[in-house]
Each structure stands twice: as structure tokens, then as C-alpha cells.
Amino acid sequence: MSADPVTMFVVTAAKTVYDIKESKKQAKIEAQRYEAQKKAAEDIARQEADERRETYLATIAANKATQAGSGFSMDSRSFLNIQKDVTKTFEKDLATIRLNVGTKVGDIGYAQDIAASQRRKEQFGGWASITSAGYEYKAKKDLYES
Numbered sequence: 001m002s003a004d005p006v007t008m009f010v011v012t013a014a015k016t017v018y019d020i021k022e023s024k025k026q027a028k029i030e031a032q033r034y035e036a037q038k039k040a041a042e043d044i045a046r047q048e049a050d051e052r053r054e055t056y057l058a059t060i061a062a063n064k065a066t067q068a069g070s071g072f073s074m075d076s077r078s079f080l081n082i083q084k085d086v087t088k089t090f091e092k093d094l095a096t097i098r099l100n101v102g103t104k105v106g107d108i109g110y111a112q113d114i115a116a117s118q119r120r121k122e123q124f125g126g127w128a129s130i131t132s133a134g135y136e137y138k139a140k141k142d143l144y145e146s
Contacts, residue, residue: 004141004144006137006141009133009134009137012129012130012133012137013133013134016126016127016129016130016133017126017130019122020122020123020126020127023119023122023123026119027115027119030112030115030119031112031116034108034109034111034112034115035112037108038105038108038109041101041104041105041108042101042105044101045097045098045100045101048097049094049097049098052093052094052097053090053094056087056090059086060083060086060087063079063082063083063086067079
């Protein structure tokens with residue numbers, strides 16, 4: 001038993017509209033997921049930077065305590081050089097952390113753009129499918145009626 005072309009069109013169109021709505025819901029969920037991933041990456045980087053900063057400050061303080069306990073001048077060239085090396089290492093570490101989080105957030109943003117583009121393509125394809133089916137079923141209806 002077969003249905004007439006109009007009934008088939010209505011069923012196909014209804015299914016496609018449902019698929020489009022579901023695609024829009026999925027797009028919102030994906031966007032939230034990608035934003036959460038970006039935020040998590042930034043939070044992890046901030047924690048790493050804070051930990052590195054604490055280590056840096058502890059190292060500087062320990063070096064000063066050692067220098068003061070040894071009876072040498074705080075203006076000693078070797079002491080200042082050691083402190084300078086610790087500071088350079090700290091700054092390099094922070095730059096690396098910033099670079100890594102920037103890369104990760106960029107990659108997540110790129111994946112987010114790809115997913116959003118795919119969803120738009122699905123939704124446009126759905127509307128195009130409905131239009132195409134409408135023309136097809138109209139032609140079948142005209143043929144069926146004649």
C-alpha cells in the first residue's frame with residue numbers, strides 16, 4: 001500500500017524539520033562544551049602559572065636567606081646572577097604556559113568553528129531537501145492527477 005505524493009512530502013518534510021531542530025540543539029550543546037573546554041584550559045594554565053610563581057618566590061626567598069646566612073653581601077655579583085637566572089627561568093616558564101594555553105584554546109576554537117560549520121551545512125541541507133522534495137512531490141502529484 002503506497003501513500004500519495006502529498007502525504008509522502010508532508011512526512012518527509014516533518015522528519016527533516018525535526019532533524020533541523022535537533023541539529024540546532026546539538027549546535028548549542030557543542031558550543032557550550034567547547035566554551036567549557038576553553039575555560040578549563042585557561043583555568044589549568046592559570047593554576048600552573050600560580051604554582052610556578054609560588055615556586056619562584058620561594059626560591060628567591062631561599063636564595064636570599066642562604067646569602068644572608070653566609071655573611072656575604074646581598075650585592076654580590078654571583079648572588080645577583082643566580083637571582084637573575086631564577087627570574088629568567090620563571091619568565092620563560094610563564095611564557096611557555098601562555099603559549100601552550102593559547103595554542104590549546106586556538107585549537108579548541110578551530111574545532112568549534114568546524115563543528116558549527118558542519119551544523120550549518122546540515123541545517124541548510126535539510127531546508128534544501130524539503131524544497132527539493134516539494135518540487136519532486138508536486139511533479140509526482142501533477143503526474144498522478146493526470
